[in-house]
Amino acid sequence: MIKKKRNWIRLRESAIRAFFFLNGIMAIFVLIGIFGLLLYTSIPAFREVNIKDFFAGRNWDPTSPLKAEYGILSMMVSTFMVTACALAIAVPVGVGVAAYLSDVAHWRVREIVKPAIEVLAGIPSVVIGFLGIVLLGPLISKIFNTSSGLNALNGCLLLATMALPTIISISEDSLNAVPQAYSEASLALGASRWQTLVRVRIPAALSGIIASVMLGMGRAIGETMTVLMATGNARAFPHGLLDSIRTMTANIAIELGEVPYFTTHYYALFAIGLVLFLMTFLVNLIADIILHKYQEREL
């Protein structure tokens, strides 16, 4: 009798364990599922579109009555352009704020600022895009004397504010993780706090800072609503920050609503999604490897 009950308990325990295990490996299936379905839906596009033309073609004109063209080079360049520009602003400012919070600020200041940064991270991207239209756009068109303020520069500034919270919080974490002994040794040798920060603490935290930049970059590449609303969405190849541009994400968002299902155009949009997925996957993976190595070294 007792044995029977014990067996039942054991069975129940392993059933429960199996249940949680299934939930645990769910994440792997979702990730593979996203990749698999995107790949599966993209493949038909390449029956009609040459892969080389797809990546190297500058013209995206699937609805042309003469000859439909499916080149995504202009969009990729646009995506890289706004991302690079956003990082050029967000990295120095973000690392600066992180350094201030970890090394200079009084703890009371930190208690106030950290929730404020969380608030910034919590503003929905469509609201940021809206602010690009109503605030930044008119400002840019006035300063640079352009007819419209919806251009790459607008998207770049907005993306910078969106990448900031990621960069600040992860950089600050990695600065805080630098062993106290490093700074003490540096200070004992007569270095000022500033010298200690710049020459000892930031180099020691560099891997975490780089990882934060990669994560911010992933966010900027994949951001949709902000660039869709603020960059003007012209299909031409971009030549400067004051050009109206259309990124990969924006192109999907604009055309997926109008395209007839299961046409080459439809499949090609999923192919763009696949490229996006792979790009952000790679960026995140690199960030992950850097962070992982750094954590192991700390232990």
Next chain:
Amino acid sequence: MKKKKIIQFLGFLALRACLYFVLAVLLFFLYDIGSKGGGAISWEFLTKAPRRGMTQGGIFPAIMGTFLVTIVTAILAVPLGMFAAIYLNEYARQSKLTRIIRLSIRNLSGVPSIVYGLFGVILFVNILKFGTSILSAGLTLGLLTLPWTITASEEALKTVPNSYREGALALGATKWQSIRTNVLPYALPGILTGTVLGIARAAGETAPIMFTGAAFYLPYLPKSLGDQFMALPYHLYIMATQHHDISLVRPLAYGTALVLIALVLGMNMAAIILRFRLRRRKRG
């Protein structure tokens, strides 16, 4: 010696300037939305449907739509996230599989939201034939939220002292009994606050719902999970870029933005306050 001090002073000043700059941008954003959106808010705006080609009236269907879709999101993401976190924190050993699971979770949280939208279009709208509906959009958002709820739940489980688990086990409880009676009650408030933060972010997302269920304009409220719906973020997008008379409806767009921000940040704030209180209670 003096030079060193001056450099330090200037350096710290530059860092402080970075901080002030970021805070100024944040305040400027909030002030602009608050001041211009505040004028549009009225009882009618919050409780009535849009009228006359969305140039008048309110945003009630959009508020309800966002509310309903968020519920579907939570039903999918909260239990799944919690269970996965229980596996990772309580059952999983340090193995290659566990590392791959964690890697997948971190990577999922970096997948662009529009890619989740594409995935939702194929899986929920086409393969599973849910159509463009609340269900499809909610499930898509649920998948998007999953990595956040897993991470948040795991963080909460990590705060449970090991002695809680060992105490139960020493009294002869099985692993599940110790989790159910000792670990979960302690971790639950933390899990809830963490998941609310994730759900709040999902409520403000636009790209994943654009093609899985959100509608441009509906004069009535959705009656079932299979209906299309209006949603606050999508409504803001429409009012800001797609409406036939954008300058005329600008005040309404501002009002929508304010309601959306208030909703998302309100949920955030509630979670943060709850976390703060619970932390204090635990210490005391």
